[in-house]
Amino acid sequence: MKGRLPRLKKILVDQGYTGPIGEAVKNVCGWEVEVSQPEPKRKGFLPQFKRWIIERTCGWLLHERRLSKDYEQWAESSESMIYLANIRLVLRRLTAA
Template sequence: MIDAQSIKTSPNVPAAGQGYDAGKKTAGRKHSIVVDTLGVLAVLVTAAGLSDGAAGLPLLTQVATAQPTLTKAWADSAYRTTVIDGAAALGIDVEVISRDPATRSFTPLPRRWVAERTLGWLMLHRRLARDYEARPDRSEAMIHIAMIDLMTRRLTGENTPTWRGT
C-alpha cells in the first residue's frame, strides 16, 4: 500500500524544504510511504505542496530496486495518473482503491488500513508528530528509527512506555 501524510514543520526547517498542501490545508512537509503488513518498505519526505502522484513514482522506483519480488501495490485515487504507467514499466501492478460513490457514511477502504495504521504508529513517536529536521533525508531516517523501535518492541514483548496510570 502506498500513501502520504502532511506534517507541520517547526520554525527551524528552511522555507525551501516546505510547501502547502491545499487539500489538507497544512503548511509543511509530506511523508510518503510504501508499507506492507510487516512495516515500511520505502519512505520519501518532500515539501507538502508536491502531489501524491509526483512522489509515488520515485517511491515505487525505490521499492522496485530494494524489493525486486514486489509485483502488486494498492493506492488511493491520488495515484491514478502517471504512477500506474510508471509502475507498470517497473513490473509493479498498481490497483487504485476508490470509494463507493453511493456510500454517504464512513466506511474503511480495503487494504488502505495497512498504510493508515502505520502512519498512526508513526504519530505515537513524539519526534514525528511535527517535522523538526532541517533536512528531508534526516526526517526519513527518523521514520526508519521509529519503525525499528516499533519492531524491536514487538520482538522483545516490551510494552510501549506511557504516562497514563502513574
C-alpha cells in the same frame, strides 16, 4: 521527484486520482498508480484493506514524539527518523512476547 525517489515503484491512491493526475504521474515518473476501489454491494463501514494498513501505520508512527511535527530540514533526515521509529516499534513487539 523521480530522481529523488529512486526506490518508489507504486503509489496507492483513492478515487480522486483516477483522472489526468494519475495518468500524468504514470507517464512522467513511470510509477504504477493503483486506485483503491470500494467493495460493491456492501453496507455499513468497511475499511479498504491497503488504505487501512497505511492509516494504521501512520497512527503508530505518530506516537513517536519526533515524528509528531515536521522538525527535519531534509527529506533524508525525515526518512531516517521513520526507519528508526519502525525499528523501535518492531523491537518493542518482538521483546514483549
